[in-house]
Amino acid sequence: MAIINTLQKCLDSPYLFKDDQAPEKIPALLAKAADRLEAAANLQATGQGDPADISFLSYEAMFSCLRALVYQKGYREAGLRCLMLACENLYVRPGLLDASFIVAFERAQGLKTPPAENLAAASSFVKRTLEILTV
Numbered sequence: 001m002a003i004i005n006t007l008q009k010c011l012d013s014p015y016l017f018k019d020d021q022a023p024e025k026i027p028a029l030l031a032k033a034a035d036r037l038e039a040a041a042n043l044q045a046t047g048q049g050d051p052a053d054i055s056f057l058s059y060e061a062m063f064s065c066l067r068a069l070v071y072q073k074g075y076r077e078a079g080l081r082c083l084m085l086a087c088e089n090l091y092v093r094p095g096l097l098d099a100s101f102i103v104a105f106e107r108a109q110g111l112k113t114p115p116a117e118n119l120a121a122a123s124s125f126v127k128r129t130l131e132i133l134t135v
Helices: 007-012 022-046 051-072 080-092 099-109 115-133
Strands: 016-018 075-077
Touching: 007 016, 007 080, 016 080, 022 051, 022 115, 051 075, 051 080, 051 099, 051 115, 075 080, 080 099, 099 115
Parallel strands: none
Antiparallel strands: 016 075
């Protein structure tokens, strides 16, 4: 498999494509992000369960945000790398989203940060996504 490292390569591949109905899926993605964020916060507050679940739920919240942002621009993804490249090109480069959100997402995915840090990052990411999408 070829390495896909640019937005154009993603668009030329089957992993990122135009979909005029993509924006219709945003409410469900935002609801999922809120649900996962709330579940992670509840786990942290109660101290019950596996701390890794906080990180996983935080990751899922951030993933839903990434998808919602890219879907807002009328694209759908079939690959994580293309999703991240699309978000970088559509939001980070124009200055709408700080690159630290993408870094936090990648770190949460790799379970490289403490659960509390992942939860804080997810909370900030959800907040910023809502700000972007409601402008």
